[in-house]
Amino acid sequence: MRIAIASDHAAVALKADLREYLIELGHEVADLGPDSADSVDYPDYGYKLASVIADGTAERGVALCGTGLGISMAVNRNPACRCAVVSEQLSAYFSRDHNDANVIAMGARMIGIEQAKACLRTFLETPFGGDRHARRVGKLSHPPVSETA
Amino acid sequence: MRIAIASDHAAVALKADLREYLIELGHEVADLGPDSADSVDYPDYGYKLASVIADGTAERGVALCGTGLGISMAVNRNPACRCAVVSEQLSAYFSRDHNDANVIAMGARMIGIEQAKACLRTFLETPFGGDRHARRVGKLSHPPVSETA
Numbered sequence: 174m175r176i177a178i179a180s181d182h183a184a185v186a187l188k189a190d191l192r193e194y195l196i197e198l199g200h201e202v203a204d205l206g207p208d209s210a211d212s213v214d215y216p217d218y219g220y221k222l223a224s225v226i227a228d229g230t231a232e233r234g235v236a237l238c239g240t241g242l243g244i245s246m247a248v249n250r251n252p253a254c255r256c257a258v259v260s261e262q263l264s265a266y267f268s269r270d271h272n273d274a275n276v277i278a279m280g281a282r283m284i285g286i287e288q289a290k291a292c293l294r295t296f297l298e299t300p301f302g303g304d305r306h307a308r309r310v311g312k313l314s315h316p317p318v319s320e321t322a
Numbered sequence: 323m324r325i326a327i328a329s330d331h332a333a334v335a336l337k338a339d340l341r342e343y344l345i346e347l348g349h350e351v352a353d354l355g356p357d358s359a360d361s362v363d364y365p366d367y368g369y370k371l372a373s374v375i376a377d378g379t380a381e382r383g384v385a386l387c388g389t390g391l392g393i394s395m396a397v398n399r400n401p402a403c404r405c406a407v408v409s410e411q412l413s414a415y416f417s418r419d420h421n422d423a424n425v426i427a428m429g430a431r432m433i434g435i436e437q438a439k440a441c442l443r444t445f446l447e448t449p450f451g452g453d454r455h456a457r458r459v460g461k462l463s464h465p466p467v468s469e470t471a
Contacts, residue, residue, distance in 0.1 A: 215458055239420065240416045242408075242420075242421055243458065249395050250398065250465035258391070258406075264391065267388065271392060312366065312396075313392075
């Protein structure tokens with residue numbers, strides 16, 4: 174798959190590790206930055222990631238910050254993105270089966286590398302369940318106009 | 323505080339328990355539904371909750387579904403909302419200190435009632451850290467126009 178990965182300064186090391194892991198798994202990876210541990214603002218990188226999901230450049234995204242929470246808020250501003258913050262595999266599984274998540278968010282200060290790899294693998298390998306879930310996912314693509322900026 | 327609470331069918335029982343808990347804590351609670359365990363679509367309730375946060379009717383929100391993930395995606399479509407999916411108190415703490423979260427999302431099928439109450443209490447009691455976090459939170463209120471529906 175074509176996978177884009179982005180973070181903030183708190184998750185640069187986790188981003189590097191997961192980028193290597195994705196390449197090992199045979200995926201094509203676009204690293205959207207940052208390249209150093211200098212302080213940045215997570216919304217900038219979340220919006221950047223969301224835009225490559227929205228335009229189809231990437232099929233899936235990986236969003237990382239200290240907790241995964243801040244960057245997930247930014248990514249989910251975009252109706253093309255369904256970003257799931259997870260810290261264990263069962264949530265990663267349901268994010269795909271129920272929500273057809275196309276972006277996974279994780280917190281570099283909250284989980285370790287093996288948990289992160291396991292969540293990522295579950296996110297990549299689990300198909301969407303479709304059926305009644307498809308109607309709900311469809312509604313996520315069309316928020317009320319008054320709800321957007 | 324004026325707190326709105328909403329869920330899908332999977333989290334109706336947790337919603338009732340947390341509504342009672344919030345009332346015990348002295349808060350004014352608006353229950354946005356659903357009222358029964360009949361199947362509904364979580365985006366409908368997420369958008370409803372987001373709208374009362376956006377118009378100031380509620381100061382904080384509690385969003386519940388099976389995992390917390392689906393309804394959080396809907397709530398975060400609205401740039402007025404900063405919705406954090408949590409399953410333990412440390413994330414609830416950081417969601418306030420770093421992200422000034424105004425909505426907490428939890429999964430009725432993922433965590434038990436005491437964990438949910440503890441997370442909720444941490445969410446309500448933890449102040450926003452401000453400072454550098456304020457600039458980032460500000461950016462969450464202004465996603466790029468191309469990123470919205």
